[in-house]
Amino acid sequence: MRSAPVSDAASGPVSVVIADDHRPTVELTEEILTAAGFDVVATAGDAPGAVKAARRHRPDVCLLDIQMPGSGIDAARAISEALPDTAVVMLTVSRDDNHLFDALRAGARGYLVKGTDPDAMVEALRAVLAGEPALSPGLAMRIIEQFRADRSRRVYVPERGAVTLSPREAEVLELLRQGLRTDQIARRLYVAPVTVRTHVASILKKLNASDRQEAIRMFQREGTA
Numbered sequence: 045m046r047s048a049p050v051s052d053a054a055s056g057p058v059s060v061v062i063a064d065d066h067r068p069t070v071e072l073t074e075e076i077l078t079a080a081g082f083d084v085v086a087t088a089g090d091a092p093g094a095v096k097a098a099r100r101h102r103p104d105v106c107l108l109d110i111q112m113p114g115s116g117i118d119a120a121r122a123i124s125e126a127l128p129d130t131a132v133v134m135l136t137v138s139r140d141d142n143h144l145f146d147a148l149r150a151g152a153r154g155y156l157v158k159g160t161d162p163d164a165m166v167e168a169l170r171a172v173l174a175g176e177p178a179l180s181p182g183l184a185m186r187i188i189e190q191f192r193a194d195r196s197r198r199v200y201v202p203e204r205g206a207v208t209l210s211p212r213e214a215e216v217l218e219l220l221r222q223g224l225r226t227d228q229i230a231r232r233l234y235v236a237p238v239t240v241r242t243h244v245a246s247i248l249k250k251l252n253a254s255d256r257q258e259a260i261r262m263f264q265r266e267g268t269a
Contacts, residue, residue, distance in 0.1 A: 056083075057081065057082065057083040058081075058082050058083065058104045058105065058169075058173060059082075059083045059084075059085045059101060059102075059103040059104050059105070060077055060082050060083065060084050060085065060103055060104065060105045060106070060107060060169075061084075061085060061086045061087070061088065061094065061097045061098055061101060061103045061105070061106045061107070062074055062077075062084060062086075062087045062088075062106075062107045063087065063088040063089070063090070063091070063093065063094030063097070063106070063107065063108045063109060063112060063116070063119065064087075064089070064107075064108075064109035064112055064135060065089045065090060065109065065112045065113055066109070067089070069109070069135075069158060070087050070089075073107060073135075073165075074087065076162045076165060076166065077165075077166070077169075080162075080166040082105075082166075082169070085097075085101045085103055086100070086101050086103075089112065089113070090112055090113040090114045091108075091112060091113065091114025091115050091116060091118055091119035091122075092114050092119075094106065094108055094112075094116075094119045094123070095119050095122045095123055095126075098123045098126070098127055098130060099126060099127070102127055102129075102130065103130055104129075104130065104131065104173065105130065105131045105132075105133060105169055105172065105173070106119075106120075106123055106130055106131070106132045106133070107133050107134075107135055107156075108120055108123075108132060108133070108134055108135065108152075109134075109135045109136075110134045110135065110136045110143050110147060111136075111137070116134060116135075116147070117143060117146050117147055117150050118150075120132045120134065120147055120150040120151055120152045121150035121151055121234065123151075124150065124151025124152070125151070131153045131154070131172045131173065132150075132151055132152045132153060132154075133152065133153060133154035133155070133156060133168070133169065133172060133178055134147045134152045134154065134155045134156070135156055135157075135158055136155065136156070136157055136158065137157070137158050138157065144183065144186060144187075146232075146234070148187075149233070149234050150234060153172050153177060153178065154168060154169075154171075154172050154177055154178025154179060155178070155179055155180065155183055156168055156178060156179075156180050157180040157183075160180055164180075168180075199251055199262050199263055200262070201251055201252055201262070207250050207251055208250075209247065209250060212233075212243060213243050213246060213247050213250075215233070216229060216233075216240060216243040216244060216247065217247055217259060217260070217263050218263075219232060219233075220244070220256055220259070220260055221260050221263060221264060226240050226241060226244075244256065247259055
Protein backbone atom coordinates (compact mmCIF):
# COMPACT_ATOMS: atom_id res chain seq x y z
CA MET A 45 0.00 0.00 0.00
CA ARG A 46 1.41 3.37 -0.99
CA SER A 47 2.28 5.70 1.89
CA ALA A 48 0.86 9.16 2.15
CA PRO A 49 3.07 11.66 0.32
CA VAL A 50 5.96 13.16 2.23
CA SER A 51 5.26 16.81 1.70
CA ASP A 52 5.70 20.41 2.69
CA ALA A 53 2.36 22.11 3.29
CA ALA A 54 3.34 24.99 1.00
CA SER A 55 4.92 23.13 -1.88
CA GLY A 56 3.51 19.60 -2.05
CA PRO A 57 5.39 16.26 -2.10
CA VAL A 58 9.11 16.33 -1.38
CA SER A 59 11.06 16.18 -4.64
CA VAL A 60 14.16 14.04 -5.07
CA VAL A 61 16.88 13.62 -7.69
CA ILE A 62 18.78 10.31 -7.63
CA ALA A 63 22.19 10.01 -9.32
CA ASP A 64 24.07 6.72 -9.57
CA ASP A 65 25.74 4.94 -12.49
CA HIS A 66 24.46 1.56 -11.23
CA ARG A 67 20.98 1.41 -12.73
CA PRO A 68 19.62 -1.33 -10.43
CA THR A 69 20.51 0.85 -7.43
CA VAL A 70 18.69 3.81 -8.98
CA GLU A 71 15.60 1.71 -9.66
CA LEU A 72 15.54 0.19 -6.17
CA THR A 73 16.04 3.56 -4.48
CA GLU A 74 13.35 5.14 -6.63
CA GLU A 75 10.96 2.31 -5.75
CA ILE A 76 11.63 2.72 -2.01
CA LEU A 77 11.19 6.49 -2.03
CA THR A 78 8.15 6.49 -4.28
CA ALA A 79 6.44 3.93 -2.03
CA ALA A 80 7.19 6.21 0.92
CA GLY A 81 5.53 9.18 -0.77
CA PHE A 82 8.53 11.04 -2.15
CA ASP A 83 8.40 12.47 -5.67
CA VAL A 84 11.44 11.31 -7.68
CA VAL A 85 11.58 14.04 -10.31
CA ALA A 86 14.74 12.90 -12.15
CA THR A 87 17.55 10.37 -12.21
CA ALA A 88 21.09 10.63 -13.59
CA GLY A 89 24.08 8.37 -14.17
CA ASP A 90 26.97 10.77 -13.63
CA ALA A 91 27.98 13.96 -11.87
CA PRO A 92 27.30 16.41 -14.75
CA GLY A 93 23.86 14.84 -15.22
CA ALA A 94 23.15 15.16 -11.50
CA VAL A 95 24.07 18.84 -11.45
CA LYS A 96 22.01 19.51 -14.58
CA ALA A 97 18.97 17.72 -13.13
CA ALA A 98 19.33 19.55 -9.82
CA ARG A 99 19.52 22.94 -11.53
CA ARG A 100 16.51 22.14 -13.66
CA HIS A 101 14.23 20.71 -10.98
CA ARG A 102 15.58 22.44 -7.83
CA PRO A 103 14.66 19.39 -5.72
CA ASP A 104 14.33 19.23 -1.97
CA VAL A 105 16.84 16.36 -1.82
CA CYS A 106 19.62 15.03 -4.05
CA LEU A 107 20.85 11.47 -3.46
CA LEU A 108 24.31 11.15 -5.03
CA ASP A 109 26.52 8.11 -5.49
CA ILE A 110 29.95 9.14 -4.25
CA GLN A 111 31.82 7.03 -6.82
CA MET A 112 29.79 7.82 -9.92
CA PRO A 113 31.59 9.10 -13.05
CA GLY A 114 32.57 12.73 -12.73
CA SER A 115 32.83 12.49 -8.90
CA GLY A 116 29.90 12.58 -6.53
CA ILE A 117 31.90 14.96 -4.31
CA ASP A 118 32.26 17.47 -7.14
CA ALA A 119 28.54 17.18 -7.84
CA ALA A 120 27.74 17.68 -4.15
CA ARG A 121 29.84 20.83 -4.02
CA ALA A 122 28.33 22.28 -7.21
CA ILE A 123 24.76 21.56 -6.12
CA SER A 124 25.32 22.84 -2.57
CA GLU A 125 26.78 26.08 -3.90
CA ALA A 126 24.10 26.62 -6.55
CA LEU A 127 21.11 25.39 -4.52
CA PRO A 128 21.74 25.92 -0.81
CA ASP A 129 18.16 24.91 0.03
CA THR A 130 18.62 21.48 -1.56
CA ALA A 131 19.75 18.81 0.90
CA VAL A 132 22.55 16.70 -0.58
CA VAL A 133 22.89 13.14 0.73
CA MET A 134 25.67 10.82 -0.42
CA LEU A 135 25.35 7.10 -1.14
CA THR A 136 28.37 4.86 -0.57
CA VAL A 137 29.08 1.14 -0.71
CA SER A 138 30.95 0.96 2.60
CA ARG A 139 31.00 2.46 6.09
CA ASP A 140 34.78 2.62 5.72
CA ASP A 141 34.61 4.95 2.74
CA ASN A 142 37.39 7.50 3.25
CA HIS A 143 35.42 10.19 1.40
CA LEU A 144 33.04 10.84 4.32
CA PHE A 145 34.75 14.03 5.46
CA ASP A 146 35.41 15.26 1.92
CA ALA A 147 31.68 14.92 1.26
CA LEU A 148 30.77 16.84 4.40
CA ARG A 149 33.22 19.59 3.47
CA ALA A 150 31.60 19.74 0.04
CA GLY A 151 28.23 20.49 1.63
CA ALA A 152 26.61 17.07 2.02
CA ARG A 153 24.11 16.86 4.87
CA GLY A 154 24.01 13.09 4.98
CA TYR A 155 25.94 9.93 4.17
CA LEU A 156 24.12 6.63 3.72
CA VAL A 157 25.49 3.18 3.00
CA LYS A 158 23.87 1.41 0.06
CA GLY A 159 21.73 -1.44 1.27
CA THR A 160 20.51 0.54 4.26
CA ASP A 161 17.15 -0.77 5.47
CA PRO A 162 14.43 0.98 3.41
CA ASP A 163 12.64 2.28 6.50
CA ALA A 164 15.94 3.60 7.86
CA MET A 165 16.66 5.36 4.55
CA VAL A 166 13.25 7.01 4.54
CA GLU A 167 13.63 8.13 8.15
CA ALA A 168 17.11 9.47 7.42
CA LEU A 169 15.80 11.62 4.57
CA ARG A 170 12.94 12.85 6.73
CA ALA A 171 15.55 13.80 9.34
CA VAL A 172 17.48 15.79 6.72
CA LEU A 173 14.33 17.64 5.75
CA ALA A 174 13.83 18.48 9.43
CA GLY A 175 17.32 19.99 9.57
CA GLU A 176 19.10 17.00 11.10
CA PRO A 177 22.08 15.09 9.64
CA ALA A 178 21.45 11.74 7.97
CA LEU A 179 24.06 9.10 8.77
CA SER A 180 24.11 5.34 8.53
CA PRO A 181 24.74 3.60 11.88
CA GLY A 182 28.40 3.70 12.89
CA LEU A 183 29.29 6.83 10.93
CA ALA A 184 28.48 9.18 13.79
CA MET A 185 31.27 7.58 15.84
CA ARG A 186 33.70 8.11 12.97
CA ILE A 187 32.87 11.80 13.02
CA ILE A 188 33.40 11.98 16.78
CA GLU A 189 36.75 10.22 16.42
CA GLN A 190 37.79 12.57 13.66
CA PHE A 191 36.75 15.57 15.75
CA ARG A 192 38.98 14.34 18.54
CA ALA A 193 41.84 13.81 16.11
CA ASP A 194 41.37 17.26 14.61
CA ARG A 195 41.53 19.14 17.87
CA SER A 196 44.17 21.84 18.13
CA ARG A 197 47.67 20.38 18.28
CA ARG A 198 50.56 21.70 20.29
CA VAL A 199 54.12 21.66 18.99
CA TYR A 200 57.10 22.30 21.24
CA VAL A 201 59.22 25.25 20.17
CA PRO A 202 62.67 25.67 21.79
CA GLU A 203 62.80 28.55 24.26
CA ARG A 204 59.07 29.17 23.84
CA GLY A 205 57.43 25.95 24.96
CA ALA A 206 54.25 24.44 23.51
CA VAL A 207 52.63 26.36 20.64
CA THR A 208 49.01 25.67 19.70
CA LEU A 209 48.02 25.19 16.07
CA SER A 210 44.42 25.41 14.93
CA PRO A 211 42.82 22.18 13.65
CA ARG A 212 43.13 23.41 10.05
CA GLU A 213 46.77 24.45 10.53
CA ALA A 214 47.53 21.02 12.00
CA GLU A 215 45.76 19.42 9.03
CA VAL A 216 47.80 21.46 6.54
CA LEU A 217 51.03 20.61 8.37
CA GLU A 218 50.15 16.92 8.37
CA LEU A 219 49.52 17.02 4.62
CA LEU A 220 52.87 18.78 4.16
CA ARG A 221 54.46 16.01 6.20
CA GLN A 222 52.91 13.51 3.78
CA GLY A 223 54.70 15.28 0.93
CA LEU A 224 51.76 17.04 -0.71
CA ARG A 225 52.34 20.26 -2.62
CA THR A 226 50.34 23.45 -2.10
CA ASP A 227 48.03 22.76 -5.07
CA GLN A 228 47.44 19.17 -3.92
CA ILE A 229 46.57 20.31 -0.40
CA ALA A 230 44.18 22.90 -1.84
CA ARG A 231 42.33 20.23 -3.81
CA ARG A 232 42.21 17.88 -0.82
CA LEU A 233 40.73 20.57 1.45
CA TYR A 234 38.54 22.22 -1.24
CA VAL A 235 40.18 25.62 -0.72
CA ALA A 236 42.20 27.98 -2.89
CA PRO A 237 46.00 27.61 -3.04
CA VAL A 238 46.34 31.11 -1.58
CA THR A 239 44.42 29.90 1.49
CA VAL A 240 46.90 27.05 1.94
CA ARG A 241 49.82 29.48 1.65
CA THR A 242 48.17 31.69 4.27
CA HIS A 243 47.93 28.73 6.67
CA VAL A 244 51.55 27.80 5.98
CA ALA A 245 52.69 31.36 6.70
CA SER A 246 50.76 31.30 9.99
CA ILE A 247 52.31 27.93 10.93
CA LEU A 248 55.84 29.15 10.23
CA LYS A 249 55.24 32.28 12.27
CA LYS A 250 53.77 30.38 15.23
CA LEU A 251 56.57 27.82 15.24
CA ASN A 252 59.29 30.36 14.48
CA ALA A 253 60.35 27.99 11.69
CA SER A 254 62.52 29.21 8.83
CA ASP A 255 60.78 27.07 6.21
CA ARG A 256 58.31 24.24 5.69
CA GLN A 257 60.88 21.50 6.23
CA GLU A 258 61.85 22.85 9.64
CA ALA A 259 58.16 23.04 10.64
CA ILE A 260 57.64 19.44 9.47
CA ARG A 261 60.65 18.26 11.51
CA MET A 262 59.28 19.95 14.63
CA PHE A 263 55.86 18.43 14.02
CA GLN A 264 57.26 14.95 13.48
CA ARG A 265 59.37 15.17 16.60
CA GLU A 266 56.65 16.30 18.96
CA GLY A 267 53.38 15.03 17.43
CA THR A 268 50.28 15.66 19.52
CA ALA A 269 50.90 17.05 22.98
